[in-house]
Amino acid sequence: MNKVKKVATIGLAVTAVVGAGFTAARTAGAEPAPSYCAEMPDAVGLYVGNPVTRMGFPVGRVESIVEKGGHVEVTFSTDGDRPLPADVKAVTRSKSILADRSLELVGNDTSGPTLEPGSCIPLQNSRTPKAISEVVGSAADFIEALSPEGSADTVEMAVAGLDQALRGQGDNARSMMLHAADAMESPDKFVADIGTAIANMAPLSEQALADWAAIKSVVEQMPDVAVAGIDLWPGTIDVCVGIGWLVATLDDIQRKYGGDIWPFVHGQVADAIALAAGRTGEIQSLVATVPSLAAVADQQTRNAGGLTMQYTPPTITLSDEDADRLCALLDTVRPGSCTPTESGARVSPTGLMDLVLLNGAAQ
Structure with a gap:
């Protein structure tokens, strides 16, 4: 009996040693998991x-x-x-x-x-x-934002404010609903009006597309124009001030001389304008000849071979004594207008014309 127990014990020990060795070998040969x-x-x-x-x-x-x-x-x-x-x-x-x-x-x-x-x-x-706690917390935060603790800005206050704002607007709401119902009963006219509006806007859209380059150029130049406008604004102020002075001057003229100016304007000036309006054809023909006459005159005066006319002032023969007295008289009218010469005295045409004019003015 003891011999059998010893054999069994030895067999178990050998089995355990072999199993442990197999396990150790397998463990040593396996790669670690990544x-x-x-x-x-x-x-x-x-x-x-x-x-x-x-x-x-x-x-x-x-x-x-x-x-x-x-x-x-x-x-x-x-x-x-x-x-x-x-x-x-x-x-x-x-x-x-x-x-x-x-x-x-x-x-x-x-x-x-x-x-x-x-x-x-x-x-x-x-x-x-x-x-789930975060979702619930977000909902709680939303509700707290709508109705913060210790604040008057609550949902109740919002509803009360809406009620107060809509109070007395029943007739207006009813009228709006009736108008909407009438429009929906005959939608053809409403749709036709919308179609007409769109059709009428088509030429405007087409023209805008055709002139889009010009519109784009204007928009692109607007900043520069704005800058220039800022620089020119003081000049605009000066113009406005000048217009104020002009209006004040015109008002002064009207107050002092209006009684004389307006009868003349409504009388002779109006008649002259009416006469000129009735003869516009003749005036147009007359004015049309002015450039031609000016060109001819310019050509005759500037070109060397143009038409010329010689003019010799009139001369008179006086004795030496008379010539000296006449020259002295002319010098009193215009000094230097009469020049003594060996054969008498020479009077310039300008000096003679001054004498005639002064004599006429004296008379």
Whole structure:
């Protein structure tokens, strides 16, 4: 009996040693699971040991969750040697309204660049859903904004203000509804009026399109025109001041001489205008000849071979004594107009004309 027990004990020991060696060999020969990390906005509902999934199927587990200032760094490992694309995205999802979530990796397997083990999915490629508490909190904030505590600006006050504003407007609202109903009873006329308005605007639109280059040029030059207008504005003020002085002067003339001016304007001036209006053809023909006469006169005076006319002032013969007395008299009228010569005295035509005019004025 003791021999049987010894044999059984030796067999169990050998089996345990062989199994341990096989397990150690298998463990030593297996490769470690690749590890990655993801920068998440938050880790609500995410715990160590939660599954990592792709298209809903588990492919790994969450190894650690570490807070990194404004975000959370989630380290996870994946089963097998399936690579992750370089632009893979990380999303936390939940199958129910409960907070327990899994880490979902989103991205198609391609032959392009892959995410190296030990690398992190950046924060811009990570998304987390809003928690129920955040949604409820947002609703509470909205309600509080509508009706803040200790404030008179409440929904009740808004409804009361609307009631006060609409009070007494029933007749106007009824009239508006009746007019709208009348328009809807005969929509053809209403639609026809709209069509007519659109059709009448068509030429304006076509002309605007045809002159669009000019319109664009005007709009583009408006800033320069505005700047020039600012520079010229003082001149406009001066013009307005001058117009004020002119009006004041005209008013002064009207007050002092209006009684003499208006009868003359309504009398002789009106008759002259009426006469000129009745003979516009003759006046037009007369005025039309002025350029021709001016051209002929200009040609005769400027060209060397033009028509000329010689004029010799009249001369008279006087004795020396008479000539001296006449020359002295002319010099008193206009000094230097009479010049003594060996044969008598020479009087310029201008001096003679002055003598005639002065004599006529004296008479």
